[in-house]
Amino acid sequence: MKRCDVIVIGSGPAGLSCSIEATGSRAEVILIDENGRPGGQLFKQVHKFFGSKQHKAGVRGFDIGLQLLEQVNKLGVNTLLNTVAYGIFEEKTVGIIKNEKIEMIQGKKILLATGAIENPIVFPGWTLPGVMGAGAAQTMINIHRVLPGKRFVILGSGNVGLIISYQLLQAGASVIAVVEAAPKIGGYQVHASKIRRAGVPVYTSCTIKEVKGGKEVEEVVIVKLDNSWRPIKSTERSLTADCVCIAGGLHPSIELAQMAGCTLGFSPELGGYLPTHNENMETTIQGIYVAGDTAGIEEASTAMEEGRLAGTDMAQKLGYLSQEKALGKKEEIRESLLALRSGPFACLSHRAKINILQAMKANRGE
């Protein structure tokens, strides 16, 4: 059986950052990803990041991905691609499938950075071909360079819904409506303005009642909602469309954490159930860490910092980093996270994360 110091599962922003941090301190890392290319969802993010310069504001997602990959390559991180981590077993053993063969590898520490899954919103007709996650449409246009349809209705006006509407327009599709159940637009004004300037109507207090079509999406029926979010009779309106993108948020991918026996907590602000963790991103199972969307849905920028935090703590506990150095580094990362979580939207994540730390303390009987 192959052995190493740190096994990182998932090579998105969190996994890459943890690998860089741990390898930089001379820990032996094995990085696993089921895809043929590392980077997670960074390479479909063609928009510029927000925040401060320190957090790569103004840099596009795929460029951040390239920067991280360059560091990983420079450090020579052992990266296993096209490799599925199918389970976690006793004594930090990870079962992997590579080239249709099963192998076991054992680490002293494990990072679960498996990301998130898009939430469906269900209505009659939601299973018809042509209804897809907003992130799925983004993958098709920005990664595979192919349009899944011509006329789009977007459900949800958070930043994901707004950004994808704009990117669909850039890719040459028609976006005929953004539909939002809340009385006002959910995402940043700057994104909303872009699509409004392009002539895309945003229908607030409105939802999709039904999607019709023989074998694929042909028609989308929208309906107005009252103050209690109930459909108002006779306000239905029919739109001709062949695609519906559901931008209803994401939930953490926690299957491996569950298999490992990590205690979970529920946090609506962070996307639902997620592994309870401490200030170093360690879960209730000693030596098993989480970072990025698996530790609560946030941004790629916070995912990178959480990955670094986990990598630093691992390096310290494995004896590759002095306590003094590690503490200084962790302090700097935590300050950076605090800055990232200080905006009008992100402060909700900050509060939710504090609740998780408290749950962790309660779990340890403190």
Next chain:
Amino acid sequence: MLNITVDGKKIKAREGEMIIAALLNAGIRINRFTSKYKEPRGFFCGIGQCTDCIMTVSGIPNVRTCVTPVEEGMVVETQYGRGEWG
């Protein structure tokens, strides 16, 4: 460019792209029909998580077309229910 066959019809595909991309480019959006109600399904998540886009590929059923790259001469078939090994 390389060639793949979808339900007996030849389509062009770019080297390295996923099967789903070649299908969408050819205007094909139905990947399979469900076992019980024979309902059509197309891709939903596009990143290998939901398994809605599975098809029978070169005789192997339940292949996720959104994360499986095309290969020259690949035979892709619409899957009915659980599919059959070819």
